[in-house]
Amino acid sequence: MERIVSSSSQQSLLSTHRVLRNTYFLLGMTLAFSAVTATASTLLALPAPGLILMLVGFYGLMFLTYRLANSPMGILAAFAFTGFLGYCLDPILSSFLTAGMGDVIALALGGTALVFFCCSAYVLTTRRDMSFLGGMMMAGFVVLLVAVVANIFLQLPALHLAISALFILFSAGAILWETSNIIHGGETNYIRATVSLYVSLYNIFVSLLSLLGFARSN
Numbered sequence: 001m002e003r004i005v006s007s008s009s010q011q012s013l014l015s016t017h018r019v020l021r022n023t024y025f026l027l028g029m030t031l032a033f034s035a036v037t038a039t040a041s042t043l044l045a046l047p048a049p050g051l052i053l054m055l056v057g058f059y060g061l062m063f064l065t066y067r068l069a070n071s072p073m074g075i076l077a078a079f080a081f082t083g084f085l086g087y088c089l090d091p092i093l094s095s096f097l098t099a100g101m102g103d104v105i106a107l108a109l110g111g112t113a114l115v116f117f118c119c120s121a122y123v124l125t126t127r128r129d130m131s132f133l134g135g136m137m138m139a140g141f142v143v144l145l146v147a148v149v150a151n152i153f154l155q156l157p158a159l160h161l162a163i164s165a166l167f168i169l170f171s172a173g174a175i176l177w178e179t180s181n182i183i184h185g186g187e188t189n190y191i192r193a194t195v196s197l198y199v200s201l202y203n204i205f206v207s208l209l210s211l212l213g214f215a216r217s218n
Helices: 002-043 051-067 073-087 090-098 102-126 133-154 157-183 190-217
Strands: none
Touching: 002 073, 002 090, 002 157, 002 190, 051 073, 051 190, 073 190, 090 102, 090 190, 102 157, 102 190, 133 157, 157 190
């Protein structure tokens, strides 16, 4: 009986390591592909997608990726999703480069990498179960949604900055939660895990750009 339990535990541990390894590998590849599409769209001055097209593309490709997550086609869908989001960065990156604030982009990239490294390292080192963040993240999502909708009509700079700061906190919590979910066996699909982590990193990068750009302009 002890041998059976030990064997089952070892298989579970190996499966968790495999999911984590595949997630980080695919995340690195999709981030690189996203950087390529963002750079290409900026250098070639491709037309920026409108808000409606961006929302349709975002939710449509995300749904497609989750729908195909259990098949090899899910990998292609993940690249299409992340590549599209990279392309959507063109207006933001172009405005910073035109204003001579390329260093702000570099700082935002470095800050995003630092947040991801710290959050992931904390969970992987302590192996702490972060499932308790689920309820707080749901509450935070509702607050963010209300704030974003309100700012569409109010257009307050202070509220915009507050939303950016909240997005960073929310996304950092999502990284903690998702990493914990992987190492404790709650998430067994590396494609879904990759998309979740990518969206968190994307939100942190865009939010840092907003905060650092505001600080630099002042």
